[in-house]
Amino acid sequence: MSSNDNSTGMRTRCVHLGGRPEGNEPFVPTIAQSTVFNLGTAEEAEAIFSGEKPGYAYTRFGNPTVQKLAEAVASLEGGTGAMVTSSGNAATLCAVTIAMAGRKGSLVTHPDIYGGSHELLGILSDTFGLQVNVVNPSDEAAWLKAVWQAGAVLLETPSNPLMRLIDLRSTVEAAHGNGAQVIVDNTVATPFNQRPFSFGADWVVQSTTKYLNGHSNVVGGCLVKREKLLAEDRRVHKNLGGTVNAMEAWLVLRGLRTFALRMEAHNRNGEAIADWLSRHSAVSKVYYPGRGEGRQEEIFAQQMSGGSGFLAFELAGGGEAAEQFLNRMRLVTHAVSLGGMESLATRPAMSSHRGMSPEARREAGIADGLIRLSVGTEGLDDLIADLRQALEQ
Ligand SMILES: *Cc1c(COP(=O)(O)O)cnc(C)c1O
Numbered sequence: 439m440s441s442n443d444n445s446t447g448m449r450t451r452c453v454h455l456g457g458r459p460e461g462n463e464p465f466v467p468t469i470a471q472s473t474v475f476n477l478g479t480a481e482e483a484e485a486i487f488s489g490e491k492p493g494y495a496y497t498r499f500g501n502p503t504v505q506k507l508a509e510a511v512a513s514l515e516g517g518t519g520a521m522v523t524s525s526g527n528a529a530t531l532c533a534v535t536i537a538m539a540g541r542k543g544s545l546v547t548h549p550d551i552y553g554g555s556h557e558l559l560g561i562l563s564d565t566f567g568l569q570v571n572v573v574n575p576s577d578e579a580a581w582l583k584a585v586w587q588a589g590a591v592l593l594e595t596p597s598n599p600l601m602r603l604i605d606l607r608s609t610v611e612a613a614h615g616n617g618a619q620v621i622v623d624n625t626v627a628t629p630f631n632q633r634p635f636s637f638g639a640d641w642v643v644q645s646t647t648k649y650l651n652g653h654s655n656v657v658g659g660c661l662v663k664r665e666k667l668l669a670e671d672r673r674v675h676k677n678l679g680g681t682v683n684a685m686e687a688w689l690v691l692r693g694l695r696t697f698a699l700r701m702e703a704h705n706r707n708g709e710a711i712a713d714w715l716s717r718h719s720a721v722s723k724v725y726y727p728g729r730g731e732g733r734q735e736e737i738f739a740q741q742m743s744g745g746s747g748f749l750a751f752e753l754a755g756g757g758e759a760a761e762q763f764l765n766r767m768r769l770v771t772h773a774v775s776l777g778g779m780e781s782l783a784t785r786p787a788m789s790s791h792r793g794m795s796p797e798a799r800r801e802a803g804i805a806d807g808l809i810r811l812s813v814g815t816e817g818l819d820d821l822i823a824d825l826r827q828a829l830e831q
Contacts (some may be wrong), residue, residue: 448514448630449698455510455691467691470494470502470684489669499676503684507691511650511660514629514697515642519667521675522660522687526625526645527554528680529659533641534562534592536674537619543589544569548581548604549802550597552623553790559592575604576732585612594623595632595741599750599786599810600803601725603737606637614638625649626776627727630701631744635664648777649746651693652700656686700779703815704747711813714822715751720759720829722807723752747813748776750786753829757806760785764809766831769816769824776812781821783811 459465475494477483486493494500504522512520523529538545547559549572562568571588575581581604585591591613595604606622613620619640624632628649634642644650646658659680663671675681712726727745728738738745753759763783764772770781774789784790791804799806813821 448701451513452694452696452698455513455694456506467503467506467688469688472501472684473497497683498679498681501684501687503691504682504687507687507694508660510691510694511644511646512662514650514694515624515644515662516629516633516635517642517662517664519665519671520660520662521667521672522646522658522682523675524659524680524682524686525657526552526623526643526647526659527558528678529643529645529661530555530558530592530621530623531562532675532678532680533621533643533661534559534568534590535678536671537590537592537621537641538568539670539674541589541618543587543616543618544571545590545592546571546573546584546588546618547592548573548575548594548597550600550602551592551594552598552625555592555594555623575609576602578605578608578733582608582612585609585618586616588613588616588618590618591620592623593620594626596626596727596746596748598626598748599725599790599808600730601727601749602730603727603734603742605733605737606634606639606741610638626746626748627742628697628701628746628777630698631705631746632742635662637741638664640664646690647775649701649704650697650777651690652697652777652779653689653693654775654778654780656689656693658682658686658690700815701744701746704777704813705744707815707818707821708745708747708749708813710818711811711821711825712745712749715749715825718829720754721751722754723805725750747815748811749813750808750810752805753807753809755807757785757787760787760807760809763828766828767824768827769820770811770828778812779815781812781814781816783809786810 485491508520573584621641622634622639623643625645642662644660715721716724726749773782
């Protein structure tokens with residue numbers, strides 16, 4: 439574990455999210471499944487609408503259960519304020535809209551950002567003329583130059599599925615040199631393993647669908663701000679409309695109670711399976727955070743305290759071997775997504791990256807024999823036994 443490890447504090451924080459109940463309050467937050475709230479007298483309503491007195495009017499504007507989730511995620515990421523959204527993509531849209539407001543220059547991002555974010559930026563670019571500049575961070579000088587000229591920056595580290603890391607400290611420094619905000623998608627690393635705010639990032643985006651909820655039963659998102667949320671930030675959030683109801687927020691709050699415990703297990707299993715796969719003769723390459731060429735190891739030590747349970751590996755036998763592997767799995771399920779307690783595997787060439795031409799895929803490093811594996815919290819021996827039989831049958 440490197441010096442930015444914070445697992446003990448994180449364990450306690452997860453169990454006590456929301457703080458001690460006052461008086462006779464329930465320990466578990468109530469589910470305020472109501473669209474409207476009593477505004478009281480005309481004077482009280484005025485105080486709520488003007489923001490003079492805290493209170494709720496309509497769930498799209500704010501809701502007590504949803505607010506508890508916002509505070510919980512802000513606390514885990516080490517941010518000051520947060521806004522909950524109906525999906526990770528809705529959080530990215532909201533963060534990009536806020537960060538680009540009034541800015542000249544393009545939104546800088548990289549080629550191996552999450553596929554859904556890539557498509558979202560394509561739509562914003564085609565429909566509204568958002569200028570998007572896609573730059574490869576492995577050419578560090580070109581990346582930092584583009585970042586320095588950016589209107590805002592949207593990045594994801596580790597990337598998906600090749601687990602490439604981007605240096606947060608130098609990126610933030612370059613962006614701030616010209617007043618650009620940096621949005622970090624921290625879905626894969628999670629705040630358990632990486633806290634972008636400690637490197638000066640402005641926004642963190644989370645798909646709570648993944649590790650934060652962890653139970654594969656909610657699609658949701660959250661955007662967290664390092665500094666205090668402004669009235670303008672809230673105005674964008676409520677009017678873009680990707681907000682949630684109390685029940686969904688409550689399910690994620692419930693998932694968060696075990697977040698630290700689950701991440702300890704994901705980290706342990708992920709690392710052990712990356713090691714096991716790299717020793718297997720049927721596997722030609724393993725992608726796991728901190729293990730790539732160049733400065734990857736150094737960046738890992740600087741900004742991550744664990745690798746999570748998400749990895750990818752290439753089968754020496756190519757596409758055919760990858761198909762056979764998927765068909766032979768017994769414990770691991772063939773399914774998209776990541777971050778649940780159950781192990782899932784896909785073949786990017788036929789799922790997340792099927793829209794690309796074979797040449798474009800090769801250029802992006804997505805081999806036909808590449809398998810993406812979200813390592814769950816099952817017993818390590820059971821997982822290895824399943825991988826072994828699927829590789830060797
Ligand atoms: C899944 C995912 C998203 C999008 O989240 P949804 O909840 O599916 O909208 C964004 N970024 C990353 C890294 C993801 O894995």
